[in-house]
Amino acid sequence: MGSPVNDLTPTSETLGADLRALRKARGLTLTDLAEALGRSVGWLSQVERDKSEPSISDLRQIAKCLNVPVSMLFAHSAAPSHEQGFIVRAEARRPMGSGEEGLVEELLSPDLTDDFEMVHSTFAPRSRMQIPAKRPTQEVGYMISGRLKLRIGAQEFDVGPGDSFRIRHDTYQWENPYEEPAVAIWVIAPPVY
Template identity: 80%
Template sequence: MSDLSPQTATLGADIRALRKARGLTLSDIAARLNRSVGWLSQVERDLSEPSISDLRQIAQCLGVPMSMLFAHSNVPADEQGYVVRAGARRPMGSGEEGLIEELLSPDLTDDFEMVHSTFAPQSRMQTPANRPTQEVGYMISGQLDLVIGGHAFTVGPGDSFRIRHEPYQWANPYDAPAVAVWVIAPPVY
């Protein structure tokens, strides 16, 4: 059984989880950063604190927005690793396509992550995605048009859907926002 102590919800633990989820070694990332493996190992063990420039490069190497590597310090110590308050969710992505996502999981150290997604009215995913993940979404409000593995669906409040290692695309051609909660394994953000 994994260690569920509050100390696991750290910047270093999240960097390690993201690196491993992408199948990258310490050497792979260190080489891309032009840093030593020892330095990166210390960052992952929270023994060394990366600069903002380092964080920007690490986020780029891991394919995540830099905001994913922040927001650990504002969590009360007794809640860290256990509770995520509504106003303290970590934002993910740029929102350019009309999708605003927030991490519901306390950190990225589990075998999965939970994400709150809001799809703006009249928005759509520009390029289909095909991630090496298993995902389940649950619609809270609004409607969403999905194409999963070549099959088209429209889902609404109370509906759920699954994506398993197959191409998918979403669109919200409607006049109201659509809100969904996703469970994604392994963590990708």
């Protein structure tokens, strides 16, 4: 790897081991973190042993409780040294979350050192965001395929291929009540993953 590792940076190869290391580095017990997440100790133990994979919402909550960027919890494949910071190959995208909520996200940005990030999102048919979100960001999404229902603030929209949308510090929620997946590209500033 070649770079120094501080006491907050996981050095292992699995999400579970990373979570366990981060939790212990903060002096938290399984019970402490499980209570903060509103989850059972058994569920958290399974996640830490890589027997269960958390959803994107779970990852966001865990990152918040551990005071780390969500991106620290995502798996990724190392790029060849001459491509690092420049190229992200389709097969080496950093996946985010388990897809349990019906959303699979992949980081398109080579790293998180820019003032923005790009994310590829695939929304499964008949899925919806379980908990509305509000982030201190400005986000623009572009629909590649499929359709989504979006709630941004108090307004509701239906968007499809070729449509784009913006979310600025608003509470938002998405739903794909349709029979086909929806795919969107998001640009988020500042980076949240």
